[in-house]
Amino acid sequence: MSEIIPVLHERHAAASAAFHEPLHPASADDQWWRSSVIYQVYPRSFRDSNGDGVGDLPGITSELQRLAELSIDAVWLSPFYTSPQRDGGYDVADYCDVDPLFGTLADFDVLVARADQLGIRVIVDLVPNHCSSDHALFRAALAAPAGSAARAMFIFRDGRGTDGNEPPNNWQSHFGGPAWTRIANSDGTPGQWYLHLFDSSQPDFDWDNPAVHAEFERILRFWLDRGVGGFRVDVAHALIKAQGLPDWGGRADGGSMEGFPGSAAPMFGQDGIHAIYRRWRSILAEYDGERILCAEASIDPLPRLADWVRADEMHQAFNFAYLHNPWDAHGLRSVVSSSLAAFDTVGAPTTWVLSNHDVVRHTSRFGLTYGAPRGGDGIGAADPQPDTAIGLARARAASLAMFALPGGIYVYQGEELGLPDHTAMPHDARQDPTFARTGGDRLGRDGCRVPLPWRAQAPAAGFVDAAGTPWLPQPEGWAGYARDLQAEDSDSTLSLYRAALRLRRDLRLGAGSLSWSREFEQTDVVAFRNEDVIVLLNMGEFAAPVPEGAVVAASMPDAVVDGLLAPNACVWLLTGAGRE
Known part of the structure; x- marks a missing residue:
């Protein structure tokens, strides 16, 4: 795909007029x-x-x-x-x-x-x-008494309600169910609860x-x-x-x-x-x-x-x-x-x-x-x-x-x-x-x-x-x-x-700018310019007109037919002299 880059179009100034001022400027930072x-x-x-x-x-x-x-x-x-x-x-x-x-x-x-x-x-x-819960630190916390340094690595709390039978709060796990599990003391009696925002086998550390x-x-x-x-x-x-x-x-x-x-x-x-x-x-x-x-x-x-x-x-x-x-x-x-x-x-x-x-x-x-x-x-x-x-x-x-x-x-x-x-x-x-x-x-x-x-x-x-x-x-x-x-x-x-990511690197689009199209801003076509590349993404039900320019990338072989961009398709057009 990189061999297409020198194939340029002559309408650079006209194409620029069809876009708003850059929302995001190009970056000279090469990190x-x-x-x-x-x-x-x-x-x-x-x-x-x-x-x-x-x-x-x-x-x-x-x-x-x-x-x-x-x-x-x-x-x-x-x-x-x-x-x-x-x-x-x-x-x-x-x-x-x-x-x-x-x-x-x-x-x-x-x-x-x-x-x-x-x-x-x-x-x-x-x-x-x-x-x-298999981590050595958590196993040590389970074996240690409440208030110990080993338990302090995790979020252990006493329960609420009669005999501490209720979780310390009402938080729910991302994976469903309560975010608290109660442990048993060494003598088999009910003990404290520990917090796990995810599975009960994933105790939360105490970052305090x-x-x-x-x-x-x-x-x-x-x-x-x-x-x-x-x-x-x-x-x-x-x-x-x-x-x-x-x-x-x-x-x-x-x-x-x-x-x-x-x-x-x-x-x-x-x-x-x-x-x-x-x-x-x-x-x-x-x-x-x-x-x-x-x-x-x-x-x-x-x-x-x-x-x-x-x-x-x-x-x-x-x-x-x-x-x-x-x-x-x-x-x-x-x-x-x-x-x-x-x-x-x-x-x-x-x-x-x-x-x-x-x-x-x-x-x-x-x-x-x-x-x-x-x-x-x-x-x-x-x-x-x-x-x-x-x-x-x-x-x-x-x-x-x-x-x-x-x-x-x-x-x-x-x-x-x-x-x-x-x-x-x-x-x-x-x-x-x-x-x-x-x-x-x-x-x-x-x-x-x-x-x-x-x-x-x-x-x-x-x-x-x-x-x-x-x-x-x-x-x-x-x-x-x-x-x-x-x-x-x-x-x-x-x-x-392969082709598009290579072209992205060759044209340094990741360090480029972004300007929205004036022509397409009220339509189902997302159109923007990044330096000398114009991008059109047709998210609508009907074909859309494509501006002049060299097509250097297309999401499907028949993305553009008779000057129209098919629905559910995207193209890149190269319109300028390229950025050094």
Whole structure:
């Protein structure tokens, strides 16, 4: 695709007049993380090298070359630490070792070395809000008496009501049910309660305790010394809880609802969190190579989220408002404008993401005709099914538009293959604790975590190197999405991602500007300019006229016919002399 760049059009001045003044200016700052493309690897489902049905670190290392072909800057590894795997590794039993399921610390070092050879940084997941109930610190807390230093590492409280039989407050778990579990004393009598915002096997640390701070600073340095490029911080907004742990009548996840704004949630977004991240950033600054912190912080509205990426705190924060925007042109223009405005006030890049390991893949989401998945996550066999063709067309178009936005990009493994969710997974195969804790009311996130297809003619579509059964079942027809097939097809989703991400890098769009179109601003076409590239995303039902310009990227082969952009399609037009 890069050989098309010199094919320019002569209407530069006329094209400029069709756009508003830049909402977001181009950046001269060349720090890598401001315009990065970061690829998320969910290790259990990426590549299995030993035939046990579970992906592992050697499997990731063996395929890093394939990821380098996507012009990425870094890979983010979801947890691979020692864990009983009750919540996909987000229940950590030892933060400074590799679970044997995934390999060894030596395997991790080999992975980092290979990534470095390819010019790829390795970012690891850090889970500081909670650990596994199998963690040595929590086992010590259970064995110690109330009021002890061991218990003070976690949030233990006496219960309310007669004989302390009621939880200390009314908080609910993200995974369903109460956020408190009562323990038994050594003599078998009922004891205190401990807080777990997620599963009962994931006790929350008490970040009011300086010893917890010291423990995680030790963990940071352990991985920084092994060469990691930074940390994605899980539930980054939850570490500090409001004093007194007051009752909360709003949503368990802290999202805003009528009468209960997210800013008032006592378990999220407390001011004391920011001092923690200022300290962490100062630790990263001691190391060379621009190591970064990225916040998974579900905070609204967007100006509040910008507090997490002030100059001395996090480098990036996931943009969930963008991820959750439906297939709607007005909403998309609004969230892009609001995001850029909010993050520009603190001099931080906006990051864009459409899929991850916690949400229905956008290929399936955009194929739904009835709104959001039930319960907020998961599509089951008994639910109305996504329109596969429309979903894939829209997903390709949305991704191409996202790649042209200034800022950072996150790509979830398999989206470059156009993978849908597994929407017909048998209930007895589900492993997400959400499914069990809600009695099946919420299906959970297994559908987006299915092992990847690599080779169409191999067992388990090439996910395994030997005979083995994938830890989650692959849906019927999965081999048709295999990477080896798509690599040979110039019209495949993989080929689209390769070409568009290469062009994004060549044209430095991540460091570019954004100006909205005057012509299309009241239509179902999202149209913007980033330097010399004009982007049109048709989110409406009817074809739309395309301005003159050299088409350098299109989401489908027949995106433009007779000067008209098809519905559910996106194109990039090159109109100027390019930016040096």
